[in-house]
Amino acid sequence: MIEVKDLSKVYGSKTAVAGVSFTVKAGQVTGFLGPNGAGKSTTMRMIMGLDRPTSGSAIVNGRPYSAHRDPLHQVGALLDAKAVHTSRSAYNHLRAMAATHSIPLSRVHEVIEMTGLEAVAKKKAGGFSLGMGQRLGIAAALLGDPQTLILDEPVNGLDPEGVLWVRNLVRYLASQGKTVFLSSHLMSEMAQTADHLLVIGRGRIIADAPMAQVLAGSRQAVTLVRTSAASQLSSLLVGNGVKVDQNEPETLKVSGLDSRQIAQLALEHSILVYELTPQSTSLEEAYFELTRDEVEYHSRVSDGSSNQSIAAPAGK
Amino acid sequence: MTTTTARRSAATTAGPASNSPAGTHGVSFGGILKSEWIKLWTLLSTKLLLATTLVAIVGVGAITVLARYAIMDQMISMAEESGQKLTPEQMEQTFPPGSQMDLYNLPNSGLQIGILVLGSLAVLFVASEYSTGMIRSTMSAVPKRIPAFAAKAVILAVVSYVITTIAAVATYLIAIPVFAGRGIDMGWDRDGVIYSIFTGGLYVAGVALIGLSLGVLLRNSAGAITLLVGIFFVLPIASSFMTFLPGDFWKYVPQYLPADSGGRFLSIGHLDATIDPWQGGLIFLGYVLLFLVPATFVLKRRDV
Incomplete structure (x- = not known):
């Protein structure tokens, strides 16, 4: 002890x-x-x-x-x-x-x-x-x-x-x-x-x-979406508390909607979705989430644009 | 709330013996002494250094013995040429006390080597723990810290004393037959012989304690050894120039410095305008404490 x-x-x-x-x-x-x-x-x-x-x-x-x-x-x-x-x-x-x-x-x-x-x-x-x-x-x-x-x-x-x-x-x-x-x-x-x-x-x-x-408990569940019309789906999803992150072509990381809601939306707009996977948070992600403001020595690697909203500290 | 309950439960289970594994011993001064003893003798450098020191002290001592004999022999021969026949007692009296040619202090002829090497060894004994990071292991095992420092001091003082004393006895054993050639009786009962053997070891042990303290204070072998050499070898030379300064005051200063007061402690007899041996001993002891006490304090307080 x-x-x-x-x-x-x-x-x-x-x-x-x-x-x-x-x-x-x-x-x-x-x-x-x-x-x-x-x-x-x-x-x-x-x-x-x-x-x-x-x-x-x-x-x-x-x-x-x-x-x-x-x-x-x-x-x-x-x-x-x-x-x-x-x-x-x-x-x-x-x-x-x-x-x-x-x-x-x-x-x-x-x-x-x-x-x-x-x-x-x-x-x-x-x-x-x-x-x-x-x-x-x-x-x-x-x-x-x-x-x-x-x-x-x-x-x-x-x-x-x-x-x-x-x-x-x-x-x-x-x-x-x-x-x-x-x-x-x-x-x-x-x-x-x-x-x-x-x-x-x-x-x-x-x-x-x-x-x-x-x-x-680290953050909202994220869903990995692979689609041939990434930009179209992205513009449909984003807003109203939903965040979309695109780091690779044809791949979106969506938070704020569950996979069923995403599938529904894609179906309504006849968008082909060929992967839809709920992501479990790794300790790594949880850790980055927790220490984002606390890192002593930042390495200047640019984040995806939507990450900037997460990076904005809640308490400031 | 949770911390207070946790605190209480910890307090109730933290009886002095209750949470110690069964059949184990706590940290003891005897154990720490043994640990420091192991540390001293498990470094090849220490063993080599101590063996060479012993040889070097006796070696330099033997050369000094021969040199003094040669000077004495020459003076006696010169006296004989002018028709004088000197008795052994008269031969000795050619050298007045304080002339650095006394015979009683022959055991300490090689003492300067002992000061240099054993003092440096004392510095290294603790400064190398700082440079290698070993000090953190030492202080984790003995978190009260002072006992570890005390154990180092005891081991160094004893080892320095024993080596210096063995070397002093060996040097005198060489001197006996050399001077016997001129009919001078070099018996162990000669005034001051036993005294100088006894005090030579004390002086070197004191230097070792100053070295240990410097090692703790500076945490750096090179710096601490340089300072030690400065105090015991450079300062006496520098201070001898003080006698050239105007006024009588400066003539009396050098004898109060560490090397001079310690050296005076090893001699016998009263000299005018000079501190007595026992006073020299006390002054030197004061210097030892002057280094030991701050080192102890710093060791206890400072982050390791």
């Missing part, structure tokens, strides 16, 4: 985290999603007591992380795969970490085996690939068999097998009643792994809901 209350972090004139409050519950995987620079890592570092909050508090398993007498058994964290001395072997790194809590060497061997590091355990960590570095970071996080796991971008740099392994591992740990809090910018990964979603943008929490709810 992680409880964050009014947490904020200001670096000089830049606010990295602006008063976020949320609770990460035990027994489920909570995803932490947000664009680069949104404050994910800073929030996680403040929970771990590495960064001092400008204001607010972060409580893990009932008390601030630094107030625990057995921190590694409370929280295992992968905040930065490079938090390892490059000239020390993986085995010795884990051995030194374990020694602080008198964790037996047998556990060191266990986590090495769990993370598949046996072959490289005696090699210098500085020579590790990104994926191996991630595995070592996860091994270190698991050392104390902690109640709570905080993983910042754990699948970054992992091969598909490694991605699957992390997914199964965090799902298993959550099923054992542990608290799992992981961040990712890979939305597809998040959709498959997380039960609950926290979306952060520009240092603010912009969504805090179960994954299913985020996917369902």
Whole structure:
């Protein structure tokens, strides 16, 4: 259980985290999603007591992380795969970490085996690939068999097998009643792994809901329409709350009408429609919807013209 | 509303031992010491550095021993040519106290090498954790931070002390047969020998603690080592020019600087217009604290 209350972090004139409050519950995987620079890592570092909050508090398993007498058994964290001395072997790194809590060497061997590091355990960590570095970071996080796991971008740099392994591992740990809090910018990964979603943008929490709810409630249903008379149908459909989006020839994305109403209209005007598919919102779309105003670094790629109406922020 | 209930339920389940996995230990200072010990000895660079240091201190010490003997031998020969026959006691008295030619401080002949290498090692011990990111792992395991810093300090002080002391004893063992040739008794009971062996290690341990503090304060190996060398090697040279300044005041300043006060701590006997060894020791201890205390404070407060 992680409880964050009014947490904020200001670096000089830049606010990295602006008063976020949320609770990460035990027994489920909570995803932490947000664009680069949104404050994910800073929030996680403040929970771990590495960064001092400008204001607010972060409580893990009932008390601030630094107030625990057995921190590694409370929280295992992968905040930065490079938090390892490059000239020390993986085995010795884990051995030194374990020694602080008198964790037996047998556990060191266990986590090495769990993370598949046996072959490289005696090699210098500085020579590790990104994926191996991630595995070592996860091994270190698991050392104390902690109640709570905080993983910042754990699948970054992992091969598909490694991605699957992390997914199964965090799902298993959550099923054992542990608290799992992981961040990712890979939305597809998040959709498959997380039960609950926290979306952060520009240092603010912009969504805090179960994954299913985020996917369902994000926006109006969209219907994909393929027709030989796209412009004609488009002009018939548009208006009166109906939005039409055309990005490809002969293809329309219609929101505000269901597929039956679209078919009816096409029939009345003798327009050939050769595909009519209700679209389920992907997490990706839901995410873009949520973070549209919150992205720190916009890439200037022009949207379809009708997207501009969606882009206009409701609150301004 | 939900947060208050969540908070309450967390508070009731958060007894100190209740949510720790069974059969586990908390973080302990002994464990942190062991961790830092492992960290020191699992870097090849450390092992090589310490082995070379030992050899270098004894090596430079041996050269100094031979050089002093050669000078002494030459002066005795010159005296003999002019018809004088010197007793071993008279030979020694050719060199007044404070002339840098005393024999009791031969164990510390190679001390400057120890200061340079062990001081730099101390800088690297913590600054390399900052440069590699290891510090975040260290501070995650020991989130109270100060115990980790204290453990590093203890390990470095002990290792520096032990290595310097072994080297000092070895240097003196080389000096004994060399000077025996002129009939000078170099027994361990000679005034100041045991004292200089004992204090040499303390001085180098102090330098290591200053190096560790600089490593924390600057988080940068190159900068911290440069500063350390500046304090212990450049400043003494620079300060020696102060004696050329007009007025008596500047003549008394250099002895209060870190290297000079620490060096004075290693010698015995009273010299006019000079601080006594124990005062030098206290002043040097003051310098160690002057670096250690801000480093501790900064380490506790700063983001890692």
